[in-house]
Amino acid sequence: xxxxxxxxxxxxxxxxxxxxxxxxxxxxxxxxxxxxxxxxxxxxxxxxxxxxxxxxxxxxxxxxxxxxxxxxxxxxxxxxxxxxxxxxxxxxxxxxxxxxxxxxxxxxxxxxxxxxxxxxxxxxxxxxxxxxxxxxxxxxxxxxxxxxxxxxxxxxxxxxxxxxxxxxxxxxxxxxxxxxxxxxxxxxxxxxxxxxxxxxxxxxxxxxxxxxxxxxxxxxxxxxxxxxxxxxxxxxxxxxxxxxxxxxxxxxxxxxxxxxxx
Amino acid sequence: xxxxxxxxxxxxxxxxxxxxxxxxxxxxxxxxxxxxxxxxxxxxxxxxxxxxxxxxxxxxxxxxxxxxxxxxxxxxxxxxxxxxxxxxxxxxxxxxxxxxxxxxxxxxxxxxxxxxxxxxxxxxxxxxxxxxxxxxxxxxxxxxxxxxxxxxxxxxxxxxxxxxxxxxxxxxxxxxxxxxxxxxxxxxxxxxxxxxxxxxxxxxxxxxxxxxxxxxxxxxxxxxxxxxxxxxxxxxxxxxxxxxxxxxxxxxxxxxxxxxxxxxxxxxxxxxxxxxxxxxxxxxxxxxxxxxxxxxxxxxxxxxxxxxxxxxxxxxxxxxxx
Numbered sequence: 001x002x003x004x005x006x007x008x009x010x011x012x013x014x015x016x017x018x019x020x021x022x023x024x025x026x027x028x029x030x031x032x033x034x035x036x037x038x039x040x041x042x043x044x045x046x047x048x049x050x051x052x053x054x055x056x057x058x059x060x061x062x063x064x065x066x067x068x069x070x071x072x073x074x075x076x077x078x079x080x081x082x083x084x085x086x087x088x089x090x091x092x093x094x095x096x097x098x099x100x101x102x103x104x105x106x107x108x109x110x111x112x113x114x115x116x117x118x119x120x121x122x123x124x125x126x127x128x129x130x131x132x133x134x135x136x137x138x139x140x141x142x143x144x145x146x147x148x149x150x151x152x153x154x155x156x157x158x159x160x161x162x163x164x165x166x167x168x169x170x171x172x173x174x175x176x177x178x179x180x181x182x183x184x185x186x187x188x189x190x191x192x193x194x195x196x197x198x199x200x201x202x203x204x205x206x207x208x209x210x211x212x213x214x215x216x217x218x219x220x221x222x223x224x225x226x227x228x229x230x231x232x233x234x235x236x237x238x239x240x241x242x243x244x245x246x247x248x249x250x251x252x253x254x255x256x257x258x259x260x261x262x
Numbered sequence: 263x264x265x266x267x268x269x270x271x272x273x274x275x276x277x278x279x280x281x282x283x284x285x286x287x288x289x290x291x292x293x294x295x296x297x298x299x300x301x302x303x304x305x306x307x308x309x310x311x312x313x314x315x316x317x318x319x320x321x322x323x324x325x326x327x328x329x330x331x332x333x334x335x336x337x338x339x340x341x342x343x344x345x346x347x348x349x350x351x352x353x354x355x356x357x358x359x360x361x362x363x364x365x366x367x368x369x370x371x372x373x374x375x376x377x378x379x380x381x382x383x384x385x386x387x388x389x390x391x392x393x394x395x396x397x398x399x400x401x402x403x404x405x406x407x408x409x410x411x412x413x414x415x416x417x418x419x420x421x422x423x424x425x426x427x428x429x430x431x432x433x434x435x436x437x438x439x440x441x442x443x444x445x446x447x448x449x450x451x452x453x454x455x456x457x458x459x460x461x462x463x464x465x466x467x468x469x470x471x472x473x474x475x476x477x478x479x480x481x482x483x484x485x486x487x488x489x490x491x492x493x494x495x496x497x498x499x500x501x502x503x504x505x506x507x508x509x510x511x512x513x514x515x516x517x518x519x520x521x522x523x524x525x526x527x528x529x530x531x532x533x534x535x536x537x538x539x540x541x542x543x544x545x546x547x548x549x550x551x552x553x554x555x556x557x558x559x560x561x562x563x564x565x566x567x568x569x570x571x572x573x574x575x576x577x578x579x580x581x582x583x584x
Contacts, residue, residue: 042448042449042450043448152539182303182304182476183303183476183478183517183520183521184303184516184517184520184535184536185535185536185539186520186535187520187533187534187535188535191535209448209449210522211449211524212479212522212523212524212525212528213522214524215522215524215528216522216528216529216533239524240526249450250449250450251524253449253450253452253453254449254479254523254524255452255453255456255477255479255480255482255483255523256479256482256483256523256524256525257478257479257482257506257521257523257525257527258525258527260482260483261453261483
């Protein structure tokens with residue numbers, strides 16, 4: 001479905017004495033249809049940079065991203081970019097900042113309709129919006145017509161997932177979508193992702209620093225450390241039988257319920 | 263033996279358009295040498311509680327009632343400001359606030375910040391004596407000497423947090439209150455900070471700790487007992503094992519299954535959230551504040567539930583009234 005080949009992103013700063021930071025270093029992986037793959041790593045591992053490259057928010061330094069076997073760097077015309085965005089959508093960490101607080105939440109749906117090839121009539125828009133809201137487990141009456149501050153973090157995040165679904169994407173990238181939400185509402189947001197995978201065969205890339213979350217929700221886990229991909233495999237394998245030293249040390253640092261640290 | 267005894271502490275945020283009833287009737291005790299966890303989600307009142315316990319109560323927060331007793335039976339809330347400054351803050355109770363590492367003054371080296379802290383309590387110490395004390399303490403907590411010579415922006419998040427904890431414990435406080443000390447840190451850095459706290463207790467540098475967090479798995483690793491808070495109320499107090507594996511209050515029962523850890527059990531166990539949202543504390547409902555989200559609610563819950571002791575646990579719920 002989507003794959004990266006030797007993806008590298010180097011940030012350089014300074015005019016005379018150049019300093020460079022290699023945020024992503026030769027990362028190659030594949031996203032398969034109908035699977036949830038988690039990109040796991042600590043801060044500075046490069047996982048968000050990878051997501052931004054895939055979403056075409058930034059350009060890689062070298063390497064390429066292939067969507068359905070086509071290199072996405074050839075997408076230059078705005079019409080092609082809009083078409084790409086209909087297939088690959090993103091959800092980000094902060095459910096507060098993704099909204100313009102001065103407008104009602106309905107606006108994020110209206111903006112999404114601009115991505116459509118042909119204009120969608122108002123009556124049909126209403127039906128589509130209500131349908132995607134129900135898909136994410138939200139009651140349209142409780143959400144439409146409200147301002148962002150009138151909704152909880154979990155509701156806001158689910159509204160953002162709903163609006164991505166309007167264009168019927170094939171790939172959804174979610175960057176730390178639950179880290180700013182309380183534990184008791186986090187589960188409902190996670191359930192949305194697992195339902196989407198099951199019912200719509202959506203391919204989801206779930207980016208997180210939380211290995212427990214990755215284990216719970218993913219089919220595959222890809223571990224990143226300082227820009228490099230150090231381990232990848234089935235979620236069960238990576239967590240229960242880690243091979244790379246970094247994965248092992250990461251797992252040992254996680255506080256668990258059953259075992260106690262010495 | 264109790265090092266701190268909190269009785270019916272009540273504190274509101276006094277705002278122009280009304281009060282936020284952030285903390286209501288908080289009663290619990292801290293035993294000597296224990297690590298007491300305070301668990302709850304955002305808005306439950308844990309930071310407000312930390313502010314009252316450390317007597318750093320700044321407007322619009324107002325203390326409206328209650329007692330805070332030391333091991334000698336003195337009520338901290340009744341002590342004059344002078345005594346609070348000299349004997350209590352930093353010495354009896356020290357606070358590491360949320361995001362403390364962001365409060366380090368970036369224009370001064372760490373050793374100057376240490377000097378400030380020590381001189382505030384021991385104004386007669388010479389500069390050299392202060393430097394030596396600081397160096398020894400940092401060595402005790404495993405922070406390399408270069409940290410003292412550095413500016414805060416030269417340190418990583420983990421080092422800053424450990425520095426702040428070292429600074430707060432300079433006076434060997436009887437009680438160290440840490441408010442979400444590891445929430446902004448990576449999981450491996452988190453472990454070093456938690457290890458530091460356990461080490462401080464083992465070495466006797468800190469006697470007892472109040473650890474505030476929303477992360478139950480962390481409390482499982484370091485706490486002895488847990489206080490569970492919801493919407494400004496303490497709903498349950500028990501040992502770490504009892505609260506996590508045998509919770510009594512319906513909120514605790516709903517909170518424990520939301521803990522996700524990379525262990526095979528979670529795939530078998532049903533993971534579920536709690537429907538609904540906490541009440542608006544500007545106008546909290548009468549009676550039990552968890553009522554709208556509670557699967558066990560009955561008509562009696564419209565009255566405020568009492569604190570009931572069930573074996574080793576204290577729970578505020580009508581379910582356990584005889």
